[in-house]
Amino acid sequence: MSVLHIVNKSPFERNSLDCCLRLAKADSAIILIEDGIYALQKNSAAADKLQQVLSKHRIYALQPDLQARGVNPENMLEGISLLDYDGFVQLTTEYDKLQSWL
């Protein structure tokens, strides 16, 4: 069974991302939305954690949320797939379960 994990909280304010990374099985996917995208900023503690699991999970991020927050793709961890809203909706249809780490 395939799971898409959704993280919408800043990794510096909540432990949602840590909890997700601890409990997500290999080959499940993770999408960062809203304040969750701050984890992608290069040279941050959170980006280092994501870097370590890139071989284990496909990681996505919602591009309009990056743009709103001023996190530029060039300052972002590499190996992340950016999606627009339509792409996000499409992605949700490709997994059996959605798990939102609120």
Place this chain on the structure above:
Amino acid sequence: MASKKFLYINRKAPHGSIYAQESLEVVLIGAAFEQNVTLAFIDDGVYQLLQNQDTSGIGTKNFAPTFRALGDYDVSQIYVERESLELRGLSKDDLIPLTYEDEDDDWAEKDSIHVVSSLELADIIEQQDVILNF
């Protein structure tokens, strides 16, 4: 009435909740009443000052450009905690340049943003009369 020293502490990211936008509104109102206003950005609050925020894709108001108006309201003391920036992989260059014109120095344009250590910020907090948290 003697003016009091007001410190506004901002610790929330800008678009995930309403705190940041509400804080900026209150700051501008307080400044219009000629209070002595100081701003501090700590923890996720530092994200409020990031350059190139563009909310056109998420359908909310982009209030980041409003920070540029602070100088015109004589809000010239803006402190950003260095430790918070570093933890997030950020530096002063990533922040919106904010300036004011110093009336005591022939209206020279000067930086409003000061990146300070936790120790320095602790002193700034102690010097205030009123502290408001967002």
